Amino acid sequence: MASADASSSGQTPRPIRLTILTGFLGSGKTTLLNRLLREPGVTNTAVVVNEFGEAGIDQLLVETASSDGVIELSDGCLCCSVRGELVETLVTLATRPRPSGDSGLERVIIETTGLADPVPILASLMTHPGLLETYALDGVVAVVDRLAGVQNLAEREEAQRQVAVADRIVISKADLALGTGAEPPDAAIAALNSRAPVIDAGDGRPLASRLLNCGVYDPVSGTADPYRWLGLESGADTRTSGARDHAQGADDAALPHHHDHAHAHHGAVRSFSLVCLEPVAWDAIDGFLDLLRSTKGQRILRMKALVHTREYPERPVVLHGVQGYLHPPAQLPAWPAGARRETRIVLIGEALPETYVRDLFAAFTGGVRADAPDRTALETNPLAVPGHRFG
Numbered sequence: 001m002a003s004a005d006a007s008s009s010g011q012t013p014r015p016i017r018l019t020i021l022t023g024f025l026g027s028g029k030t031t032l033l034n035r036l037l038r039e040p041g042v043t044n045t046a047v048v049v050n051e052f053g054e055a056g057i058d059q060l061l062v063e064t065a066s067s068d069g070v071i072e073l074s075d076g077c078l079c080c081s082v083r084g085e086l087v088e089t090l091v092t093l094a095t096r097p098r099p100s101g102d103s104g105l106e107r108v109i110i111e112t113t114g115l116a117d118p119v120p121i122l123a124s125l126m127t128h129p130g131l132l133e134t135y136a137l138d139g140v141v142a143v144v145d146r147l148a149g150v151q152n153l154a155e156r157e158e159a160q161r162q163v164a165v166a167d168r169i170v171i172s173k174a175d176l177a178l179g180t181g182a183e184p185p186d187a188a189i190a191a192l193n194s195r196a197p198v199i200d201a202g203d204g205r206p207l208a209s210r211l212l213n214c215g216v217y218d219p220v221s222g223t224a225d226p227y228r229w230l231g232l233e234s235g236a237d238t239r240t241s242g243a244r245d246h247a248q249g250a251d252d253a254a255l256p257h258h259h260d261h262a263h264a265h266h267g268a269v270r271s272f273s274l275v276c277l278e279p280v281a282w283d284a285i286d287g288f289l290d291l292l293r294s295t296k297g298q299r300i301l302r303m304k305a306l307v308h309t310r311e312y313p314e315r316p317v318v319l320h321g322v323q324g325y326l327h328p329p330a331q332l333p334a335w336p337a338g339a340r341r342e343t344r345i346v347l348i349g350e351a352l353p354e355t356y357v358r359d360l361f362a363a364f365t366g367g368v369r370a371d372a373p374d375r376t377a378l379e380t381n382p383l384a385v386p387g388h389r390f391g
């Protein structure tokens with residue numbers, strides 16, 4: 001998709017922002033979408049809906065007043081049978097003639113089915129050459145039902161993945177939970193995703209400013225905020241609330257320039273971050289990502305990174321990946337004011353072996369392994385030649 005660099009330089013047309021709206025069955029996606037479309041400022045927006053089962057209902061439920069039209073995909077699920085149709089629809093939307101004087105399509109919101117896995121959808125959007133030129137992923141918004149969320153997140157893998165990869169999480173139906181004593185889904189959400197801001201849809205405040213423009217480049221302010229995009233407090237202290245790695249103290253002590261901050265897990269879905277405080281050779285990052293993707297690519301639900309390279313220390317590199325796919329790297333013009341210059345890779349994975357990933361990262365970036373004596377560390381190094389033993 002179009003790089004932050006290109007979009008800020010004015011050399012290429014502004015990319016169309018893509019928002020994926022997901023959430024388990026009946027969680028309140030269409031209701032939220034209608035509220036968003038009614039808010040001022042949400043203009044030049046097309047909506048793509050996808051429903052599993054009886055076709056046509058969501059299309060009728062979405063109000064078209066302020067949107068650029070609602071397009072309904074065929075019966076079937078976006079994450080499997082109608083992915084190709086989604087790509088074709090997006091290409092058509094971007095190229096269709098516009099009335100003269102029209103300022104152009106600015107945004108497309110895709111509402112997924114309640115059972116959709118957002119990861120293959122992201123992968124499709126990230127790898128199609130036609131889309132890469134015209135669209136930029138703005139973010140994934142996941143709706144969680146205040147009443148049914150705890151059970152859905154405990155029992156349904158799709159619900160877990162939707163929350164795990166989200167950039168923003170919205171709690172719906174808080175009004176229905178009042179006085180019921182129903183357990184709030186906060187802890188289940190934090191265990192899956194401690195980085196995404198959690199927004200109460202019923203707090204009466206406008207939603208658009210909180211749910212849209214959560215990509216690395218903010219077209220409204222004209223600035224890049226990679227820390228907000230990574231789901232971290234801006235620059236200074238990047239630790240987040242929510243679940244934290246119980247072994248963090250030990251890691252920090254043993255690895256003087258490799259720190260581990262936020263860490264959350266929920267069954268097989270977990271997230272953790274890799275940090276390197278020294279500038280890193282681009283080849284080292286490239287090699288690390290290549291090997292990680294080829295060995296564990298299918299287990300990576302989402303990866304976001306800000307890289308402090310030796311080659312361009314003044315210009316951070318932004319990386320975004322899904323499964324084994326990596327979005328073309330984009331370079332920011334400069335580090336945001338007050339930012340700590342470091343490499344930070346946020347990984348959300350499913351059955352992704354954290355120790356292996358950490359060891360691989362340390363092997364490429366020159367870090368020391370925390371938990372193994374030197375000889376064992378060498379022999380079990382993920383880069384070691386299979387079968388080779390040191391004499």
Ligand SMILES: Nc1nc2c(ncn2[C@@H]2O[C@H](COP(=O)(O)OP(=O)(O)OP(=O)(O)O)[C@@H](O)[C@H]2O)c(=O)[nH]1
Nearest residue numbers: 024025026027028029030031114172173174175176
């Ligand atoms: N009271 C209340 N009802 C809500 C809220 N959000 C959604 N609903 C209701 O919940 C039901 C399902 O909402 P939808 O917006 O259709 O949910 P959805 O996620 O689009 O549903 P599917 O597309 O079938 O997965 C509807 O009857 C809504 O009116 C809320 O915050 N409060």
